[in-house]
Amino acid sequence: MSKKKRIVVKIGSSLLANEEKLTLRYAFMNGLMADLGDLQDQGYEIILTSSGSVALGLNMIGKRPEEAGILDKQAAAACGQPLLMNAYRQVANEYNFDVAQMLVTVEDMEERRRFLNIKNTMLRLFENQILPIINENDSIATRDLKVGDNDRLSAKVAQMVEADHLIILTSVEGLYDRDPSEPGAQFIEEIEDVSEHLESTKSISELGSGGMLTKMLAANMAQNAGVETIIADGIIERPISSVLNNERRHTRCLASGKAASPLMIWLSNRLQVAGTLVVTDEAVRAITAKERGLQRDDLVSIQGEFSKGDVLHVYDEQGNEFARGLTNFSSEETILMARNPEMEIEDVIGYKTKSAVVGAENILILEDHHLQLDAPEEDDKPVISL
Incomplete structure (x- = not known):
């Protein structure tokens, strides 16, 4: 029997939550989960790294994102995470599969034993055809301890499970050689060495809270671990399978192809x-x-x-x-x-x-x-x- 394909999908809060009302975008969530369910039926093993808990919880504590401090965001995460997971569970149930929640901190990802424990849990969930949904534990994280962004968290997870693909869905089609709003900006379809593009993306910050730089940093981490990264627009209909099948434009960061032991890969990608x-x-x-x-x-x-x-x-x-x-x-x-x-x-x-x-x-x-x-x-x- 051939090895199953493994995919890590990263979804930002801007795709999940309405920016003005801070409510769930159920149309996108339905399209996403329908696609993930189909891919699971085809034999794919999938992990979803999902933001959104803070945005959803801010309504409950009466704060807007621009005025919320660290304590507000921690409280909002505690309020919003149950809402987010309940929505995921209900939508997944419509497509006949189950989900599981995993919350981690930077220390969990950087300490070797905890890292392996998380990996083993995910592998057991795969065996039971359950979709792990992983997020940073924002309710207890601080500025000093945060993973920093879910882009890099998703890359660490892709490294952890030795994924074939890391798919980052965002608000544009992929990487440009400059800010896509500038005249003459050129789209980049394929990248062999991500490190060569890091400097040029420092000024491109239109994509959510992390910006394009964090997505390229994540792609570099994934590339060092032999994982191919795809950066694409978070459309509603078949957002994942359409890029896997090359049916729409996206940026593909090729895997390095260099074999390394899991320990050496883990050593190479540090968050702290x-x-x-x-x-x-x-x-x-x-x-x-x-x-x-x-x-x-x-x-x-x-x-x-x-x-x-x-x-x-x-x-x-x-x-x-x-x-x-x-x-x-x-x-x-x-x-x-x-x-x-x-x-x-x-x-x-x-x-x-x-x-x-x-x-x-x-x-x-x-x-x-x-x-x-x-x-x-x-x-x-x-x-x-x-």
């Missing part, structure tokens, strides 16, 4: 920085050549508080990120080991363990198609020199 390390130039050469892991003698400075198993971003002395990896120690243990190089590690931290701060098997060397993050400012988290 737990901590950073700066290492010597000699260490950069050895680690990049995959001769060894990252040792305590390599460290120049440490920034951030992290725990064993967190993902650290590794920089050279010029401030360029060149690697990411899973740490074997907490930040406190790492500082103690680096400051006492003459002592055995067991004597410093009180137990026997591997000597590498980050083992070679748990290091990802960044390539041109990966998005490198600028080193955090010292004002954000103190830098500890070693």
Whole structure:
């Protein structure tokens, strides 16, 4: 039996909620769910990442989007999420399939064990032909902890389940080389390397709250995970199958085709920085050549508080990120080991363990198609020199 096709579909709040009345657009929801039901009958496994809870809940607390603060939005999410899921369930029932709700935070996606637990839950839902509907848990998320946008959340989910396609439905047909309202704007039908288009999309912000840049960032994350991304207009009739069958115009960001282990893919697409390390130039050469892991003698400075198993971003002395990896120690243990190089590690931290701060098997060397993050400012988290 051939492997089933997996699709992650991302829907923004502008497609689900009437901007003025802050009520559900049932015509779009019906068209969407009818299409998803047909695709499930054809053997597709589908995950829906859906915004909309905040917009729907604002009516209940008497706030408009432009005046709502973070606490208002958290309360609105708590009010709107049951309304949204009830509507999805009722419409899905009309097309003879069931839905399940999953709410996540950035910590759920960045911590390896939670990440795998979410994946296993989704796979079990697939086995029972139930459509998972996933959203960020906006009622408890803060500015510091938010995934940031459901575009990138959908890319993380696509990476998680090793999807074939990530389909982002929005308010225009796809990507243009500039703001589509400008004269002479050219439509881009196919993209081989998403990273080449990120700079040009920074000024294109007509698409919902996230803008085109966040959609391209999501496409870059998906591309690094071997997932093809489709950006298309959220029409009412057959919004998904029509682009899968190339029946209407859309932008298709091709999968990179580069095989990587699930762990390396997970390391490459980060939403939050737990901590950073700066290492010597000699260490950069050895680690990049995959001769060894990252040792305590390599460290120049440490920034951030992290725990064993967190993902650290590794920089050279010029401030360029060149690697990411899973740490074997907490930040406190790492500082103690680096400051006492003459002592055995067991004597410093009180137990026997591997000597590498980050083992070679748990290091990802960044390539041109990966998005490198600028080193955090010292004002954000103190830098500890070693």
